[in-house]
Amino acid sequence: MIDQYWPFWIGGIIIGLTAIAITLFTxxxxxxAKGYMGFISIFSKHPAFDLxxxxxxxxxxxxxxxxxxxxxxxxxxxxxSSGWPGSFEYGWFDKIWGDEIGVKIVVLVTxxxxxxxxARLACGCVTGNSISAMAKGGIGxxxxxxxxxxxxxxxxxLLNYAAGTL
Amino acid sequence: MIVIFLCGLAFGxxxxxxxxxxxxxxxxxxLLRSPHLYGVMFTALGVQLLPNFLxxxxxxxxxxxxxxxDMSEMKLxxxxxxxxxxxxxxxxxxxxxxxxxxxxxxxxxxxxxxxITGVLIGLYLFSLVKES
Numbered sequence: 378m379i380d381q382y383w384p385f386w387i388g389g390i391i392i393g394l395t396a397i398a399i400t401l402f403t404x405x406x407x408x409x410a411k412g413y414m415g416f417i418s419i420f421s422k423h424p425a426f427d428l429x430x431x432x433x434x435x436x437x438x439x440x441x442x443x444x445x446x447x448x449x450x451x452x453x454x455x456x457x458s459s460g461w462p463g464s465f466e467y468g469w470f471d472k473i474w475g476d477e478i479g480v481k482i483v484v485l486v487t488x489x490x491x492x493x494x495x496a497r498l499a500c501g502c503v504t505g506n507s508i509s510a511m512a513k514g515g516i517g518x519x520x521x522x523x524x525x526x527x528x529x530x531x532x533x534x535l536l537n538y539a540a541g542t543l
Numbered sequence: 544m545i546v547i548f549l550c551g552l553a554f555g556x557x558x559x560x561x562x563x564x565x566x567x568x569x570x571x572x573x574l575l576r577s578p579h580l581y582g583v584m585f586t587a588l589g590v591q592l593l594p595n596f597l598x599x600x601x602x603x604x605x606x607x608x609x610x611x612x613d614m615s616e617m618k619l620x621x622x623x624x625x626x627x628x629x630x631x632x633x634x635x636x637x638x639x640x641x642x643x644x645x646x647x648x649x650x651x652x653x654x655x656x657x658x659i660t661g662v663l664i665g666l667y668l669f670s671l672v673k674e675s
Contacts, residue, residue, distance in 0.1 A: 489661015
């Protein structure tokens, strides 16, 4: 299945270069979680999302995320894709959890909440910590990455073991 | 602004075409069955090493804002570890990280709508908890 995808080094080089470009242009380091927070700030009056007060504008991070959305859409033009929009089907997820939509909503929203909360706690998600901050030698980012990985590996084994899909 | 959008576009395109947004590819990574995504990640890190090294040596001004790029790093705290464990569990449940969920949605995978909703709630929840 993986051979359908581009060789790892092409994606890796593009990802690395965009991270560098973002730093060179904005002076800040790439992170996706803050892009989400930029969107929340549109609707929330909560002080944590008050961009004026925090003195660290994050709107451009949301522009980046809109770009990421467009990039995913652009990839539908490649031979990989079966067209837009696809469906609620979700590969092995459907074999592990069953393909009932209610279960999918509960599991994905719960997982998303854990991701959102964990990313705030760890000062960044995979983009912020593992791709961006770790590349400038951040020890905190390195530990966050190690624990993201270890926890995800352990949980994935557990899930597939419990579901009998190993 | 257009530059930032284009960077996002390249990023989203690259993670989609390398399989970062595919649940099955990510599952193979976490079951240690394929080195593919580890390759993507380490290549992305490797590409940045030299530029970051140079920027750390010679203070550089950002092209858009003119401010000097801050190369200092946050110190390790317990929260990096707790956050790592909680976030990693979320990663195993979603199969994607927050950025990849957005690209997934762009690619037409509708399940990503639930993942994105969850991430937004989680980020907001953290601020509420921190407040009280």
